[in-house]
Amino acid sequence: MGILIINGCSSVDKKNSAGIYPENKTEYYVSEVWKSDQGDGTFINPILHADYSDPDVIRVGDDYYMTVSSFNCAPGLPILHSKDLVNWTIINYAINKIVPEYVFDVPQHSKGVWAPVIRYHKNEFYIYWGDPDFGVYMVKTKNPAGLWEAPVLVMEGKGIIDPCPLWDGENTYLIHAWAGSRAGINSVLTINQMNSEGTKVIDEGKHVFDGHEKHHTLEGPKLYKKDGYYYVFAPAGGVATGWQLVLRSKNIYGPYEEKVVLEQGSTAINGPHQGAWITTPNGDSWFFHFQDKEVYGRVLFLEPLSWEKDWPVIGKDLDGNGIGEPVLKEKKPNVGKQYPIQTPQENDDFxxxxxxxxxxxxxxxxxxxxxxxxxxxxxxxxxxxxxxxxxxxxxxxxxxxxxxxxxxxxxxxxxxxxxxxxxxxxxxxxxxxxxxxxxxxxxxxxxxxxxxxxxxxxxxxxxxxxxxxxxxxxxxxxxxxxxxxxxxxxxxxxxxxxxxxxxxxxxxxxxxxxxxxxxxxxxxxxxxxxxxxxxxxxxxxxxxx
Missing domain, CATH: 2.60.120.200 (Jelly Rolls)
Incomplete structure (x- = not known):
């Protein structure tokens, strides 16, 4: 199985773009208060016990890159890097200021950068995100640790959230969800076509799945293609109480079959919500999601993922109902070698x-x-x-x-x-x-x-x-x-x-x-x-x- 970067113009605006922080780069910082890597070939969840909401991850070669929601906080769109999916460090931000700038010069609580997706296409890194009040934006770069180009408004509108692109041969698609608070509808997934550069939506879109009957609050879709199937990984049921749904079809516009693949089940891990499918160089699959821990935020989990009859099986089926449940401890991913333990930075000598x-x-x-x-x-x-x-x-x-x-x-x-x-x-x-x-x-x-x-x-x-x-x-x-x-x-x-x-x-x-x-x-x-x-x-x- 190949790398999952399948799919997943503007100018550089140094005022709005963020770049690497060479003066503050810390080699192998290890937290005193939380580390996932147990030093014996295993890791414990959460891999990051901090508010890394709505994670998305890609692999490029032997390097893994993550971005997450940043809402009203700036700089926004943090970029994290790992060599083994367990040990992560912050290397950059994709935007220095949230746009429109005049709006976000004052804190806009709960607004701003929602549920981004990171993809690699034709030697460039792309991040798409939905702003529930303005539409879908995109930034890109050739170097995720360097300057990112200024944001481009790909699709204007209210309530258009959780976008994910797919470059598929001559076609370029964008799937997204809807925020009921702005759009007046939710629980529906929609696919639009984009231009080949991925900078503009070129049609009105088509609804491809309606979750109202069994999967209310369906959101956060991630669109992939594998072995002739189009797959949509999407959570439903709400952040704190929901489950992970997977849809599949031979046609990108459906009809889609459905299967619940991850739930709280017999565990204490509520949610499990919104994440990313990733493969290692040897073809093993893993899945990221978060758990809502209220005041501590949405903490990050890493789950094993296997395939049975062209359906993903995430976590472990602990109660025997055919649906995976989150794990608390697991053997680390096999990435071919061992890497030093490190965690996101905390201390600062200024x-x-x-x-x-x-x-x-x-x-x-x-x-x-x-x-x-x-x-x-x-x-x-x-x-x-x-x-x-x-x-x-x-x-x-x-x-x-x-x-x-x-x-x-x-x-x-x-x-x-x-x-x-x-x-x-x-x-x-x-x-x-x-x-x-x-x-x-x-x-x-x-x-x-x-x-x-x-x-x-x-x-x-x-x-x-x-x-x-x-x-x-x-x-x-x-x-x-x-x-x-x-x-x-x-x-x-x-x-x-x-x-x-x-x-x-x-x-x-x-x-x-x-x-x-x-x-x-x-x-x-x-x-x-x-x-x-x-x-x-x-x-x-x-x-x-």
């Missing part, structure tokens, strides 16, 4: 004044938010005004990353530099979601204070509440947040010497954002109607047990 590739802003980034001066060994974030915002929910200048495990501790060192003795400036360590909490250093009443702040129901415009505050001897503090399962309960503490930490405030139960997990990170903010100026220097950020 070398050369820059932040690492694991970070994303809450909205399209602005050069005004940070200094990033070469030769410095800290990240300087300017205290940007909240203006009319009641809290941080719609503040785009929050620098955040994914939660890496169920249990972990994160610590940072920050120095708040005040200009003109201006009060109302705060910088801190944040757990962000629909409600949020942080430990921060602020300047008030002519002194520096450390405080814990909680904002309950931030999504509804609630005000922040100071839970506790203590006076500091200087403008520098170490801030710590311990996160405990099962509910991502957060305990904050601080230290003035980096050794002796004192608890501050009360415990806080983290909450997810819309469609994404809670996220942790740092920020530097100014209250409205105070004099501009002041900045925070973050020395480092570390994740530990």
């Amino acid at each position: 070398n050369n004044g820059k932040y690492g590739i694991q970070w994303q802003w809450y909205g399209n980034p602005s050069i005004k938010w940070s200094a990033q001066i070469p030769g410095t060994d800290y990240l300087r974030l300017f205290c940007m005004s909240k203006k009319e915002l009641p809290n941080l929910w719609d503040a785009p200048n929050l620098l955040l990353q994914k939660l890496p495990a169920e249990n972990f501790t994160t610590t940072t060192k920050v120095k708040l530099n005040i200009e003109w003795e201006t009060a109302g400036k705060t910088a801190g360590l944040l757990m962000m979601g629909q409600s949020y909490a942080y430990a921060g250093i602020s300047f008030e009443e002519g002194s520096f204070w450390v405080k814990q702040v909680v904002c309950t129901d931030a999504i509804a415009g609630a005000k922040e509440k100071v839970i506790a505050k203590k006076k500091l001897q200087k403008n520098e503090v170490f801030l710590r947040m311990e996160v405990k399962s099962p509910d991502a309960n957060c305990l904050f503490s601080f230290s003035e010497d980096g050794k002796n930490f004192q608890p501050i405030g009360e415990s806080f139960k983290a909450q997810k954002d819309l469609w994404i997990s809670a996220k942790m990170g740092i920020f530097s903010i100014s209250e409205a109607n105070v004099r501009m100026g002041s900045y925070a220097d973050f020395d480092w950020f570390k994740v530990s047990k």
Whole structure:
């Protein structure tokens, strides 16, 4: 069986395109808090215990590339790389700013980049994604770790989501689903024809499958061709409660036979939802999907896949009903050799004044938010005004990353530099979601204070509440947040010497954002109607047990 890159013009716009981050490249970073590779030839699921939603994966030669949904966070469309399907690292983003830029300069929670697909065709990498409010976009490149071309609007319209292309001889197709919230219909899959370049849809499309009777909320289709069959892998039944459906037909427009191939069954793995079929060089098949773990996000699973009578069998049929179920531990894929254990980056020393590739802003980034001066060994974030915002929910200048495990501790060192003795400036360590909490250093009443702040129901415009505050001897503090399962309960503490930490405030139960997990990170903010100026220097950020 061949490689599954079958199928799966614009100019380079450096403002909108993202490129590799050479200053922040970390060789073989290994997390202290979660690693899938057990070092004995086996792996455990999830392979990534972080919010890697709607994964799609391809192989090109001996290299595997993944992209996932990034919604309103920027840069968007993270590109991850692996040599063995288990050990992954972040190497790039395909877009620096989400388009239309003027819309996403302000956080658009739950909107933006939905369910992308990555394909390789004629020596170029393509990513297609659906924006539920604007249509289907595409970016491409010859080097996934380099610059990607500016986005092209392939198909304009509302509610057109989850696209997947297929180059099939002289024909080029695009299958997609529908978001009922915008389109007024869902549970239907539609195929359009595109031009040969894959840059424009050229017909109105044809519906090829209706899931209303048995497969409600059918979405996320991935279109493949194998041994004369067209296959559509598509989840149904909802993110947290659904199953994985596979359709097949000898004709791309159907009629399609159907078979449920993966479900929760007797396991504790709810969902199993939306993913990608991939083959190794020796022809073995594997399947990626996610599990919705609420506040921790959509964590990534890798399942064995075999073929019986031209149907895929995913996972293991543990309860004997003929449908596969997710596995928790499995022998690693046979890729011909062993590769070092590595995980997506978490820690950051902010070398050369820059932040690492694991970070994303809450909205399209602005050069005004940070200094990033070469030769410095800290990240300087300017205290940007909240203006009319009641809290941080719609503040785009929050620098955040994914939660890496169920249990972990994160610590940072920050120095708040005040200009003109201006009060109302705060910088801190944040757990962000629909409600949020942080430990921060602020300047008030002519002194520096450390405080814990909680904002309950931030999504509804609630005000922040100071839970506790203590006076500091200087403008520098170490801030710590311990996160405990099962509910991502957060305990904050601080230290003035980096050794002796004192608890501050009360415990806080983290909450997810819309469609994404809670996220942790740092920020530097100014209250409205105070004099501009002041900045925070973050020395480092570390994740530990």
